[in-house]
Amino acid sequence: MHIHDHRRPTPSGSICSAALVLLGLALSSPATTAQADLPPENGSIVPQEITVTAERTTTALRRTPISVVVIESRELERKGVTALNELVGAVAGVSVPNGFSNMPQAVGIRGVGVSLPAMSQAVGIYVDDVPLIRGYATALWDLPDIQRIEVLRGPQGSLYGQNSSAGAVKYVSLDPSRDAAAWLAIGAGNHGLREARGYVNRNVGQGPLSASLAFSRRRSDGYGYNSTLDKNVNAIDATQFRAKLRWSGGAAQDAVLAVDGLRDRSDTNTINFPLNHPRTRPRVTYTGNPEAGTFERDAGGISFRFDLRLSEGLKLRAITGYRAYRDFPMVADFGGQEALQYQINQDIQQKALSQELQLQGQNASNTWTAGLMFVADNFDFLRYVDFAPPAGAPVGHTEAQTQQQTRDVGLYGQLRHAFANGIGLTGGMRVYQTEQQASNAFRRTNAQRQHTQTIYVADDLSTSKTGALLRLGIDRQLGQDVFFYASMAQGAKFGGFNRAAESMTSARTATDPERVTTWEAGSKTRMFGGRLDASVALFYNDYRDYLANVPNMVINGVLVTDATLVNAGKAKTYGIDVDLNARVSDRVDATLTLELLRSKFDEFANPTGSPDNDYVGNQLPNAPHVSAGTTISYRHPFLSGASASAYLTLQHTSSQYGDIGNSSATSIPPQTYVHLGASFTDARQRWTLSARVRNLFDKSYVLLHNRIPALDIHAGYYNPPRTTIFTARYDF
Template sequence: MTRIAVMLWMSVATLSSAQAQTSSDTTTASEKTVATLPEVVVTAERTESLGRRTPVSMGVLQAQDIEIKGITQLSDLAGLIAGVTVPSGFSNTPQAVGIRGVGVSQPASSQAVGLYVDDVPLVRGYATALWDLPDIVRIEVLRGPQGTLYGQNSSAGAVKIISAPPSGDATAWLSAGVGNRGAREMRGLVNGRLGDSALTASLAFSHRENDGFGYNATRRERINQLDVTQFRAKLRWEVSPATEAVLALDGLLDRSDTNTVNYPRNVPGAAPRVSFTSGPDGDFKRQAGGLSLHLAHRVSDALTLCSISAWRAYDDDPAVADFGGLPVQRFGVRQTDGQKAFSQELQAQGRNGDVTWTAGALLVSDLFDFDRVTLTFPLAAAAPLYGRALTKLRTVDFGVYGQGRWVLSESTGVTAGLRAYRTRQTETNSNWATDAAGQRRREVYAAGDLETSSSGWLPRLGVDHQLSRDQFLYASVAKGEKFGGFNRAASSEISARFAAKPERVTAYEVGAKGRYLDGRLSADAALFYNDYRDYLAALSNLVVGGVLVPDAVFANAGRARTCGVDLELAARLTRDLDATMAVEWLRSRFDRFANPTGTAANDYVGNELPNAPRWSLSTGLRYRWSGSAGGAWLIDAALRYTSGRFTDPANARALAIPAETYVDAGAAYEAPGGGWRFSLQVRNLFNRTIAVLPYVIPPLGVDTAYYNPPRTWVLNARHQF
C-alpha cells in the first residue's frame, strides 16, 4: 500500500514538473491563479494564520471535504487524517480520539486529545461523537501537545470543529436524501440579517436514520439502527464596528439503538454483524446540547479582548446493551449517565512592537453522574449475578496561560509559552449487589468524600524561519499532561479509592512546510519524538498497597515513547484535477511498565502502545468540470489505509485489529444558476468487513466484535431558495 502511494506521488511530482517546464510564457496571470492551490487558513494558535506558516503539524478538512466525503462523526476522521485513531465507531458509542498512538483510554476519564467546538472545550468522550451540521466550515486536527493554548488534557493533540458565524448574506437551502439499508436524511441551513437591525442569525439542522447495519437472528429483526436529529442556532449582534457578540445554542436527540458490540464470533453459524441475543432490546435515548456566548472587543489595532462562556450537558436515559450476543445473555448493562459542564475563558490578543501575543485564563467545571446495573452470568455459575455501581465525579480545572512570538529578523521568530494549571477532583463511589430489577440487596462498598488534585506548568518553546517566500521551517519542544484521577464504577473499594497521577509527556518536533511549482504543489512534513512518563492505562489484577485488585484500575503504568514522521501533500495536477495524500509512520514502545501481576518481571516492556498503528495513509483525487449547459460537476475518490494494531498493553492477538483498507467515492452536480445540487456519497465501496473492536471475556464465554459499517450509499438533492 505504501509503495503504491509513493509511486503515485512520484508520478504527481513528475507530471507537475513537466507541466511547469513546458508552460508557455504567454500564460496570463488569471490562468496562473486558477492553477494554484488555494490557501488554507487555520486558527491553530487561537488567531487566524496561513496553515503553511503555522508551526504545528496538522490535518485540515474544509467544508467541501466534509460534504463530499460524508463526514458526520469523529470516527470518520480515522484513516482520513494521518495519525488519528478512533476505535469505536457508532453514533452513541463513547468516542475517545487518539493521535500519534496516544489518547485512547476510558471515555469517562480525562482525554489526551482535546475536543473543541468553536473554542468551547468538550469534556470526556461521551456525547462527543456526532457533529453532522451543515454550518461546519472546517475541522482542524492538531498533532502533538497543545497544552499551552488549549489546556491540560490535550497532551496528544486537539480536534477543533469550527462553524460559520451568522452573516448578512441571505441564504437558505434544504436537502433530502435516501440510500441503501433504509437510509433517510434531511439537512438545512438558513442565514441572514434580521430586518435592518445589527442582528444576523443562522439555523442549521440535520436528521439521519437507517434500518440498521446488523441483524438479530433470534428475533429476526434489524439492529444497530441510526436515528439522530441535531440543530444549531446562532445570533450575532454587531454592537459597533469594534464589538460583537455571538450567542449559540445547539441540541441533539439520539434514539439509535445500542446493539453495536454484541456480534459473537464463537457461536455456530456466527457471521459478521449477526447477533443471537434474546436479551433486552438496545434501548437508548440521549439528549445533549449546549449554550455559548462569544464576546469580542477590539480596543485598538494592537489589542483585542474576548470572552467565551459556555454551558454543556447531556443525559443518557436509558442506555441498554448486551455485550455477548449469545443465545443465553452473559453480560448486559442498563445505565443512566449524564454530564453538566461550565467553562469560562477570558482572553487578550495583541501586538507590541516585534511581539505578538495571546494570554488568558480558563475555568472548566464538570459534573459527571453514572448509574450502571450489570448482569454477569459466568459459564460456571448456575444463575446470573446482578450489581449496581454509582459514581458522582466533579472536576474543576483552572489555568492561566500566555504565548508570544518575538520577531528576531524579517524571516526568523521565536515562540515561547507557558500555562500554569490546577485540577481538583472529588468523587463518591459505591457498589451494590442487586436483584434482577436493580433493587439493592447487599452493599459491596461505599467510598465517599474522595479527593485528589494536581498542579503544574506546561511550557512551549519554538523557533521558526521563513527560508523563502514559499518555504517555512520550524522546531519546537513542549510539555503536556493528562489528568488521572479516580476510577468510575469500580468493582472494589481499593480500586475506587485509587487515584492516578497525571500522565506527562515531553514532545520534540521539527517540521517543514512549502509550496512549489508556482503554488501547484504543497508539502508539509514533521518529524516527532514523544517521551511519556506515568503513562495511564486500564490494568486488571494490579497490586495496590500490597493487595491484588481483580477489577480494572485506571493507573499509571510506567514510561513509553513514540516517534515518527507525518507527511501532508497536495497537488493541482491540472486546472481541474487535484490530488492529496496524508501519511504517518509511527513507532511506539513501553520502556517501563507496572506489571499487572505484581511480579518483578516487566512483561510489557518492549510492547507497542495500544491503538498505535505503524502506518496510516489516505490519498485521493478530485476532479471538477463545467458542462456545456453551464452546470458544474465534481467527482471525489479516496483510499484510506491503517495498518494492524493492538488494543491493549499486553498486545494480545485475540484483541488485535487487522489492517483496514477502504475506498470511498463521491460525486456532485450543480445545475445552472445554482438552484439545485445533486450528490452521491459511497463509503466502503468494496464492502470490506473488518472486526475493528474485539471484546473478549473468557469467564463469561464472551468473544465479540464491533464491525466497521458495510458499504453505504446516499443520494441527495438540495435546493437553494
C-alpha cells in the same frame, strides 16, 4: 525487553519508498522546484490561502508552526463526513476505535490517547472553542453549518490546557452574516438511510443583528441483523440543530450567542456481534433480549462569545459555554449469544461549565495571547450489570455508582517574536490546578435492583493536582513559499479517581496526570507556482505516567484483584507525517495524508511478575505503523454554467493491536477502503444532485474486540458495510 518481531506489522516497501520521495520533495528548495517541467495549464494560478485558529488567533495554515490538517466545508459535504470516526483515513495518524455515535469516543493521535474512553481525554474536542469534556456525546456532528474541522497533531497544553496531550480536534461553525443564504438537502440510500439537512442565514431587521439556523435529521434501519429476533439492529436515529444570533458593532465589537441540541435514539447493538458463535457472521448478533439496544440521549449546549477591540492591535475575548447530556435508558448486551452473558443498564449524566477570558495583542514584531480558563465538570454515573457465569451458576447482579466534580483552572500565555531576518521564536506556558471531589459505591442486588449486599461506600474522595506545561519553538520563513519550524511541547491528561470501582482500595486510588513531551521539526512548502502545498513533520513523543486499568495491583500493601486505574508505565512513539495538496491541472486536484509510526512501552507495571503480563517492548494499542489516505477529484464546467464533479478516495491503515498485551486474539487487521462520489450543479446554481458510495467493495473488519474470558465472551464491533446515498440539494 521482550520484542516479538513475528507479531509486529511491517509497512510495505512501496509505502516507505513513497514517503522518502515525498519527504525529499517537500524539503527541496523553491529554486529547484520552480524549474521543474510542470508549467500551469493557463499561466500562474492564485492559490487558495487556508486560514486556521489553531494558535487561538487567525493565521495562514502554511505559516502555522504546528502540524495541522484542515477539512473544509466543501470536503465535508462532498464526502459526507458526519461523525468523529470518519476522520480516520481523512487525517493520517488519527485513531477512533469506538466508532458508533452513541459509544464513548476515545480519540488518539500519533499513537497517544486511545485508552479509557469514559475518562478524561488526551485529544481535546472543541466546538467553537468550547471544550467537550470526557468521551460521551462527542461523536456525531452532522450539522451543515460546520465551516471546517481543524485537527491539531501533538500536545497543545500551553494554549488548550489539560486533556489535549495528544492534540485537538476543533469544529468551527459559520457565524451569522449579512449575506442571506438558505438551502435544503434531502437524501436516501441503502440500509434504509434517510436524511434531511438545511441551513438558513439572514439579517434580523435593518440593524446589526443577523441569525442562522442549521439542522440535520438522519435515520437508518441498521447495519446489523439480530438472527434470534429477526430484526435489523445497529440503527441510526439522530436529530440535531444549532441556532446562532450575532450582533456586530463593526470592527470594534462582535458578539455571538449559539444554542445547539441533539436527540439521539440510535440503538446500542454495536459491540455484541459474537466472534465465538457456531454461526458467526459479520454484523450478526443472536441476542435474545428484546430490550437490549434501548438507548436515549438528549444533549446540547449554549455558548456566548464576545470580542472587544481595546485599541489598535489589542483585543479582549470572552467565551462562555455550558453543555449537558443524559444517556438514559442505555441497555447494552455484550455477549451477543442467545442466552444472557453480560448486560449493562446505565444512567449517565454530565453538566459542564467553561469560562475563558483571553487577551490578544499584535504589533510589527510580536504576536501574543494570554488568558484564564475555568472548567467545572459534574459527572454522575449509575450502572447495573447482569451477568451469567458459565457452568450453570446463578445470574449475578451488581450496582456501581460514581459521582465526580472536577474543577480545572489554567492561566496561560504564549508569545511569538518575529525578527527581521524571517526567524521567529515562540514561548508559552500554562499553569494549572485541577481538583476532583468524588464518591464511589459498589453493591450486589437482586433482579429487581434491590440492594442485597454493600461491598463498600466511599463518599469523601478528594484529590488535587497542579503543574505547568511548556512550549518552545523556532521557525524560519524563506521567501514566500518555504517555512521551517521546530518545537518542544508538553501536554497532560488528568487521571483522578476510578469510575465504577469494585473495591474500596481501587475506589480510593487517585492517579497522577498522564504526561507527554513532544519534539517536532517540520516544513511547509508551496511549489510549482502554487500548484502544490507540502507539509512534513518529524515527531518524537516521550510518554510518561501512562494511565491504564491493571488487575492484581498491590496498593498500600493490599492486593486489588479488580482492574484499577493506575499510572502504569512509560512509552515512546515517533514517526513522520506527510500532507500534500496538489492542483494537478485546472480540473484535477489530489491530496495525500500519510503517517509512518512506531511505538513501544519502555516500562510497565507487572504486579504478579508473570511473563504474560510483561508488556515492556510491546506496541501501544491502536497505533498502526502506516495510516494513509488519498483523494483525486475532477471538476468539469459546462458552457451553460452548469458543472459536474467526481472524486475517488483510497484509505489504508495497517494492522494494529487492540490492547496493551498485544494479544493476537484482539488484534485489528489491515484495512483498505475505497469511497467515491459524483455531483452535478445546474446552470442557475440552484439544484445540486449528488451520489456517494462509502466502502465500495463492502469490506468487513473487526475494529474493536470485547473479551471477558471468565464469562466466555468474545464479541466485536465492525466497520459499516457498503453504504450508498443519493442527495438533492436546492439553494434558495
